[in-house]
Amino acid sequence: MRGVLRPWAVSAAAAWTCVAGCGPAHVAEYQPKRRAYELPASAKAEAPPSSAGSLWHDGRPASMLFTDARALRVNDVVVIKIEEVADARRTADTDLDRTSESSAEIAAFLGLLRKLPRIDGDLDPNLGISGSSKSHFKGEGRTGRSEYLTATVPAMVTRVLSNGNLFIEGHRVILVNSEEQHFYISGVVRPIDIDQENSIKSAMVADAQIEFVGRGVLTDNQRQGWLSRFLGWIWPF
Numbered sequence: 001m002r003g004v005l006r007p008w009a010v011s012a013a014a015a016w017t018c019v020a021g022c023g024p025a026h027v028a029e030y031q032p033k034r035r036a037y038e039l040p041a042s043a044k045a046e047a048p049p050s051s052a053g054s055l056w057h058d059g060r061p062a063s064m065l066f067t068d069a070r071a072l073r074v075n076d077v078v079v080i081k082i083e084e085v086a087d088a089r090r091t092a093d094t095d096l097d098r099t100s101e102s103s104a105e106i107a108a109f110l111g112l113l114r115k116l117p118r119i120d121g122d123l124d125p126n127l128g129i130s131g132s133s134k135s136h137f138k139g140e141g142r143t144g145r146s147e148y149l150t151a152t153v154p155a156m157v158t159r160v161l162s163n164g165n166l167f168i169e170g171h172r173v174i175l176v177n178s179e180e181q182h183f184y185i186s187g188v189v190r191p192i193d194i195d196q197e198n199s200i201k202s203a204m205v206a207d208a209q210i211e212f213v214g215r216g217v218l219t220d221n222q223r224q225g226w227l228s229r230f231l232g233w234i235w236p237f
Helices: 009-021 217-221 226-234
Strands: 079-108 127-160 167-176 181-191 197-202 206-216
Touching: 079 167, 079 181, 127 181, 127 206, 181 217, 206 217
Parallel strands: 079 197
Antiparallel strands: 079 127, 127 167, 167 181, 181 206
């Protein structure tokens, strides 16, 4: 019958309305990176046992009467100020030149040279040999790389090591106009290096892993098409 909507049409219209009315979604589901950090066997040590009934425990905030509220325990937050600068240059030049000449001649040999048969009268009765060679090689190469990264990423203490150092991990995801940016940092910090603002520079993070990647429309437009990449892979010249 005319004027009657079918059930599948009503469902499709409802789904389209729901999708159109939703806010912007992430480019793809973000899966935070996790890393298990283990100390070398020689650096592991058991924590000293506390006395029975004692209210004080070494390494706990209650036993540190003269410290401020900095990251000390698991799940505490510390701010990592990332500022990584790298600049490398290397140049190599090679220039080789070689020239050699040699000659030999026999002007007379007991009169036998004059008795040699002549070919069309062009054969010189004097025997002579001469030769020369020259080679030249020049090579030049240069390589350079410069990087600069600055960011502020809050991280969380995920483990307190046996020596009191903190293993931290932090993620930060920024979505702007269908372009995602992902920050990740992890490493080991010393509590004494954390300043009064509960922050620490990335240069003081040991065994650091820092990642800054993006995905979305801008990143996709920076890549070659699959056909261009395939032709570049099989092209031998």
